[in-house]
Structures are given as C-alpha cells and as structure tokens.
Amino acid sequence: MTERQSYSGIPLKPVYTPADVAGLDYAARLNDPGAYPYTRGRRPATQEAGGWIQHELSGEGTPLRSNAQFRYLIAHGATGVDVIGDTPTMAWLDPDHPAAVHAVGTQGVSLCRFEDYRELYDGLPLDRITVSHSLPAPFAIAGLYLSAKARGVDPKGLRGSAIQVPFYCEDCGYATHMPFALRLRLAVDSIEFATRTMPKFHAFLEDTYYISDGGLDAVEEMALGFVEIRYIVRELTRRGVPVDSFAPRIAILVNCRMDLFEEIAKIRATRRLFARMLREEFGAQDPRSLAVNVTSHTSGLTLTAQQPVNNVVRGAVQALALALAGVQAIEISAFDEAFRTPSPEAHLIALRTQQTIQLETNVTGVADPLGGAYYVEALTDEMERRIAEMVATIEGMGDPAALCDGSWFRALFQNAMERYARQIREGQLLKVGVNAHRMSDEQDTLLREMAERKFEPCRERVAELRDHRRARDRQAAEDALYRMRRVTETKTDSLMPALVAALEAGATMGEITGVMRAGYGHPYDPFGMTESPV
Amino acid sequence: MRPLRVLIATLGLDQHEVGAVAVARQLRDAGMEVIYLGRFQLPPAIVKAAVDEAVDVIGLSCHSWEYLYYLDELMALLRARGLAIPVVLGGSVLTAADARALEAKGVAAAFGPTSAVEDIPATIERLARAR
Structure with missing residues (x-):
C-alpha cells in the first residue's frame, strides 16, 4: 500500500482518534473564537x-x-x-x-x-x-x-x-x-x-x-x-x-x-x-x-x-x-x-x-x-x-x-x-480531465467557446497617455518628479508625500518609478527604451 | 553528434514562468542544451540570441496574448536574415484554433494546454534534425 499523504507531504493515517488529540490543551491551543x-x-x-x-x-x-x-x-x-x-x-x-x-x-x-x-x-x-x-x-x-x-x-x-x-x-x-x-x-x-x-x-x-x-x-x-x-x-x-x-x-x-x-x-x-x-x-x-x-x-x-x-x-x-x-x-x-x-x-x-x-x-x-x-x-x-x-x-x-x-x-x-x-x-497528482477521465478535444466542448473568447489590447490608452503628457502642466509635473528623485536619494525620508504629490501633479507611475529607480543608481527604464523627463 | 541547442524565451511583459521553466528542465533532462533567455524578451533580442548561440530551435512561452502581435515581427526578422530556425510555441493560452492559425504563419509546432507535454522533446528533436 502506498503511504497516504497530504498535498504538502504530511503522512496521513487511515483514521484519527482521541489519541491524536490527547495532549491538546483547549485554553492554550484552541480557545473560543475571538480569544487568544x-x-x-x-x-x-x-x-x-x-x-x-x-x-x-x-x-x-x-x-x-x-x-x-x-x-x-x-x-x-x-x-x-x-x-x-x-x-x-x-x-x-x-x-x-x-x-x-x-x-x-x-x-x-x-x-x-x-x-x-x-x-x-x-x-x-x-x-x-x-x-x-x-x-x-x-x-x-x-x-x-x-x-x-x-x-x-x-x-x-x-x-x-x-x-x-x-x-x-x-x-x-x-x-x-x-x-x-x-x-x-x-x-x-x-x-x-x-x-x-x-x-x-x-x-x-x-x-x-x-x-x-x-x-x-x-x-x-x-x-x-x-x-x-x-x-x-x-x-x-x-x-x-x-x-x-x-x-x-x-x-x-x-x-x-x-x-x-x-x-x-x-x-x-x-x-x-x-x-x-x-x-x-x-x-x-x-x-x-x-x-x-x-x-x-x-x-x-x-x-x-x-x-x-x-x-x-x-x-x-x-x-x-x-x-x-x-x-x-x-x-x-x-x-x-x-x-x-x-x-x-x-x-x-x-x-x-x-x-x-x-x-x-x-x-x-x-x-x-x-x-x-x-x-x-x-x-x-x-x-x-x-x-x-x-x-x-x-x-x-x-x-x-x-x-x-x-x-x-x-x-x-x-x-x-x-x-x-x-x-x-507522472500522475502522483490527479487532475480530472488532465491525467484522469480525459476527453478528446472534439468531445470537450462545454463552456469552451466562452472560455476561449479573446479581446484586443486597449491601444487607445497609448494615444490617451500621449495627449496627457502634452496637456498637463509640464513644469508642475517635472518639479514633482525632481522632488521625487531628491527624496529617493536621501535613502531615509518617506517616499509617500512626494509620490502622492507627483501623482496629483500629473506625473505617471512609470515616470515616478523611473526616477526612484534612478535614485538608487538603476536604469530609469529597465528596457532602455524611454528617457527620463527630468 | 553535438547536443541540440534550444532557446527558450517569454515575450513582452508576460510574467508567467512556470511553463517555460518546466519545459526547459524537461528538454535538459532529454539531453538538450537549453539557452534560457527568460522573461521580458522582444523579437530583435530573441533573433540576436538565436544567432549568437547557434540554436537549432526557438521555443516561445505564451501565457498572454502578446504573442499574437510579436510573432509576425519575429518571423519577419528571421526571414529577413535568411534564418530557417524552427519556431515552436507553447502555453496555456494557445487553443486548437490558434495552433492552426500559427501553422499558417510558419510556426513549426504549437503546444496548447491540452497537448501531451511528454511529446515536446521528441517534436523538438524531429524539427531540429529535419533542418
């Protein structure tokens, strides 16, 4: 007989009895709901x-x-x-x-x-x-x-x-x-x-x-x-x-x-x-x-x-x-x-x-x-x-x-x-439909069409962001990003006030994160494809 | 006979890595040399690595729909450089209909979630030897 075990490998007995909880101190280990x-x-x-x-x-x-x-x-x-x-x-x-x-x-x-x-x-x-x-x-x-x-x-x-x-x-x-x-x-x-x-x-x-x-x-x-x-x-x-x-x-x-x-x-x-x-x-x-x-x-x-x-x-x-x-x-x-x-x-x-x-x-x-x-x-x-x-x-x-x-x-x-x-x-973990009770693709149709429906990426966001960068108060956004960079470089001051202010000033997450990366000596853009505005 | 060399990469910002790692190990266990390029790869870098590493097969892990848009670019780059390296796709998002569409684009094989994973090393071996 193969040993039964839980998914994380804990050996399991065929049945558990009072002997398995004999030493259990109710007040110390369990206690009522809402109590330590x-x-x-x-x-x-x-x-x-x-x-x-x-x-x-x-x-x-x-x-x-x-x-x-x-x-x-x-x-x-x-x-x-x-x-x-x-x-x-x-x-x-x-x-x-x-x-x-x-x-x-x-x-x-x-x-x-x-x-x-x-x-x-x-x-x-x-x-x-x-x-x-x-x-x-x-x-x-x-x-x-x-x-x-x-x-x-x-x-x-x-x-x-x-x-x-x-x-x-x-x-x-x-x-x-x-x-x-x-x-x-x-x-x-x-x-x-x-x-x-x-x-x-x-x-x-x-x-x-x-x-x-x-x-x-x-x-x-x-x-x-x-x-x-x-x-x-x-x-x-x-x-x-x-x-x-x-x-x-x-x-x-x-x-x-x-x-x-x-x-x-x-x-x-x-x-x-x-x-x-x-x-x-x-x-x-x-x-x-x-x-x-x-x-x-x-x-x-x-x-x-x-x-x-x-x-x-x-x-x-x-x-x-x-x-x-x-x-x-x-x-x-x-x-x-x-x-x-x-x-x-x-x-x-x-x-x-x-x-x-x-x-x-x-x-x-x-x-x-x-x-x-x-x-x-x-x-x-x-x-x-x-x-x-x-x-x-x-x-x-x-x-x-x-x-x-x-x-x-x-x-x-x-x-x-x-x-x-x-x-x-190898079948140690059984999954119905995968390595047990399989069906051919021709038979396996229930809800499949719905699950396989695709949709397009939201390309309109790209134009929206381009317009946003053009329309915002450029000076305010750049000042906020500059402050973000300076606060980052202190290595100790909280980043949050500057981050909140930069977001409010129209800076984007990518820009704010980029200047924080740069503040730690890392590339502004991990892909090396965009430039820091400050 | 030198061991087959297979490049494994994941396209764009797709962060799912379970499948790519599992397949990389499976191929390694089958005696192949795996060049694991990892996540965040775009077509130019994949083609460059394929050339630099003299790989026999390019394997792409697809757990997002980004491959739909990057694949044409990748195939065009390969064609432009006269490279006949078979491209194999594998991933949870590939349906049977997708696999048919991919073959029409020149993809050598596509393994979707219902494919038999034990077939992957044999398919890669066959494609590489047929070059």
Whole structure:
C-alpha cells in the first residue's frame, strides 16, 4: 500500500482518534473564537458566524471598463471589489511604453495616473464597500487616497487592502526591476502612510497567493509569507512605529488548493502562529494586533483548460473549505482563468457560488464547525509545526534580504514549479480531465467557446497617455518628479508625500518609478527604451 | 553528434514562468542544451540570441496574448536574415484554433494546454534534425 499523504507531504493515517488529540490543551491551543490564540477565528462566535466579504478579482481594459465590471458585480451582490492591474501596470510601467503596447488591458486594468484612479472608483460607494488592490501598493494607496479626497469622502473611513510584495515579486510574476532596498522602503513607507491617513485600510496585506500559485505547497506558502511579514514588522518597529499602531491592519491573502482539510488546517495554524509571534516576539498587546485578518483567493493553478466546466466545481469546493476555515473574505478564481481574465459570465458564476454556499448550506451558522475534530486538530498542529520550522530554517540561514538578492528563493520557486509539473506528468497528482477521465478535444466542448473568447489590447490608452503628457502642466509635473528623485536619494525620508504629490501633479507611475529607480543608481527604464523627463 | 541547442524565451511583459521553466528542465533532462533567455524578451533580442548561440530551435512561452502581435515581427526578422530556425510555441493560452492559425504563419509546432507535454522533446528533436 502506498503511504497516504497530504498535498504538502504530511503522512496521513487511515483514521484519527482521541489519541491524536490527547495532549491538546483547549485554553492554550484552541480557545473560543475571538480569544487568544485565535485558532478558531479572529472574532467572537456571535460575530464570526454569518458570512464573509464576497468579491471577485476584476480589472480589464481602461479604468472605465473596469469600473463597469465593479458595478456589474456589486449589482449582483458583491460586497467588495478587488482590482488587479494589467501586466504593464504590475511591472510599474506606463501603457505607452514600447514594450507595453501589446499587453495594455488584456490581463487586468491599465492604471498609471491620478485620473485613472478617479475613473476606476467613480460612483462606487467607497464608504460602504471594501476596495482591495492587487496593484503596486504605493500607487494604489495614493490613488485611492487622492480619489476619496477629491470626492469629499474622508480617507479615514476607507476600507480595503493593498498587497505588499517586496520579497518575492521579482521571481513570481510581479517583477518591478527595482532593487530590494527600494522595494522594501516603498512597502514600509506606504504602510506607515496609510496607518496614519487611512487607519481602517489594510495597507499591509501579505500576499501568499501569488507566490504559491506557481507550485509551492501550503507549508512553503505560509513559511515564506511569515518570513516577509516578520521582516516588515521588524523594519517598522526599528523605525519606531509602535507595533499596536499598524499590526491590527495586517492581513494575509492566502491561496486555497484542492486538499480541503490541509487548506483549512493551514488557515487555523496561521492564525495561531501569527498571534503567538505578534505577542511573544513583537510585544503586541492590543487584541486586534493578534487576531489576523485572513482573506483568500482560490487557486488558479488547480484549474484546467481541459473540461473548463470542472473548474466551477473546483471553485465551489475551495470556497467551501474557506468558509469552513472562517476567512474574512473570499474570491473564487473564475472558471475561464486558464485562458483569460474573467468574462462577465464567469464572474457571475463565481459570485453565485459564494452566495449559494453562504445562503443555502448553513455552514455559516456555527463558528469553526470543524474545531475539535481529531483529524483537523492533528493536521493543524502538524501544519503549524512545519511552517514554524521552515521559518526558523530560513531565518537561520542569515538575513532573508540577502537570500532574496542571492536568488535563494528563486531556486525554491523554480524547484516547486518543476515538482508540480512532474507530479502531474507522472500522475502522483490527479487532475480530472488532465491525467484522469480525459476527453478528446472534439468531445470537450462545454463552456469552451466562452472560455476561449479573446479581446484586443486597449491601444487607445497609448494615444490617451500621449495627449496627457502634452496637456498637463509640464513644469508642475517635472518639479514633482525632481522632488521625487531628491527624496529617493536621501535613502531615509518617506517616499509617500512626494509620490502622492507627483501623482496629483500629473506625473505617471512609470515616470515616478523611473526616477526612484534612478535614485538608487538603476536604469530609469529597465528596457532602455524611454528617457527620463527630468 | 553535438547536443541540440534550444532557446527558450517569454515575450513582452508576460510574467508567467512556470511553463517555460518546466519545459526547459524537461528538454535538459532529454539531453538538450537549453539557452534560457527568460522573461521580458522582444523579437530583435530573441533573433540576436538565436544567432549568437547557434540554436537549432526557438521555443516561445505564451501565457498572454502578446504573442499574437510579436510573432509576425519575429518571423519577419528571421526571414529577413535568411534564418530557417524552427519556431515552436507553447502555453496555456494557445487553443486548437490558434495552433492552426500559427501553422499558417510558419510556426513549426504549437503546444496548447491540452497537448501531451511528454511529446515536446521528441517534436523538438524531429524539427531540429529535419533542418
């Protein structure tokens, strides 16, 4: 008999019994929801039960087209929006950059100016919904802040989040072509800025989703996430920012793959580990600093191009796992994810899946419904042990920043990608439609036509940006960029006031980022195709 | 017989690297020499590297629609320099209809998400030996 194991390689018994939880101290290890160490949930049971923020990752084409997507989802019951940039935006480049023109708006929204953010949020009830951003965080924070002020909405009431990705972005699909020191400084400065100006906003969203969706397992996902969280927390406290001022606004955006119980155990273990770290290592005292907010995105990697309708089922199973784990927000990777950014139909199916789980299954009636189950508690303990051990191993190798610069993490990601491809090729990991229950292309037609629909890049953005550069107050934009460069060169002053001012003065993200790169002795344009205006 | 040399590159701003890395390792394991150019490549740089490295096959990873616009430029550059290096595309966004359109443009082979990945080394070997 082959040994059974979880997806991350934890050996599994055929059945779990009271002996597996014999030593479990309820008060110390579990406790009620809303009580330290928050294993069973971050809020008391009376508040924990009842639902989660329901949103779907959106963004396509121009800011206005994305705004229409948001309105469509909100009209159908979404309680938040989550926006992702197109590939140029995620690379901190403008849409009129010569390397960007064929990618504008096809895999997210094109955003690079203050006006773009105003159009993106136009008419949205910013005081009622949460606005989450998978975008370059300093620009998302500045864009939201300026847009709210322009509309007369108090930034202090804004809710939502922005991903902070200084450690792993260059290796995992969000490459910025900036040195580590600048990436870290931007993360810390933007968190500090938002803590002061937008205190309800989670400006410190640790994104373990994107790092793990290349093939990391659940233990590696959380270990790398904690390494990054710990590094940023240390950096903030080193600067004298009190831990209880920013820790309540740390959130973690986790992945959810198909190993249902392992994913649930991972989230419960993460809450417990986070609470202990913050209290015992970082001296946090405010209970809100210890009870981490967990938000989630179901795994795109687990979806298949074959038999795309199966992806609807995968999204439902993953969302159920997340609901059972008691997360604060869910978004389901749309069924056409393997081919394109979500179509309106795929968005709606994903949202309806969440609504069906919430309203029809009664899983939200009781907090942490799996608490105390022999298997779930044993697995939670083992996940916690393995995550903590890997964090200690990585930190024991020296400064994690040096590991980052030395490509140690890159090697880890590449091995995980290769491992995942091999597991599927060799059949250790079974995927219906891929290496089990296959169909010929001729038979495999259900929803396929819809999934394969293509659309053109938003070339009108190129002309729009050209006009923008011509029409803006050139002196004001150049002065702001010059100040940005000078502040960058101090290596210590916060970058945020100058960044906000430059955006407001009509400078673009590509220009502002370019002068920051130059301030660190790096090329203004990583492709060497455009010139700095200052 | 010298080992086959295969260039692997990803076009434009496409940041997905899972497939390119997996295929690069697969080809290496099959005894080929892989010149891994990586992400953020544009057609002129790809053609230059293909010449400098004397590769037998150019492999392009496509997980965004950018290839639709860069491919014509790449094929034109190859033709202009009289280079008959087979170009192979692989990636999640390539549908069966795309594969047919690509063959019409002179692409030697296209592997979409439903293709059998174990066939990739054999196909590359066949194309290279047929030059």
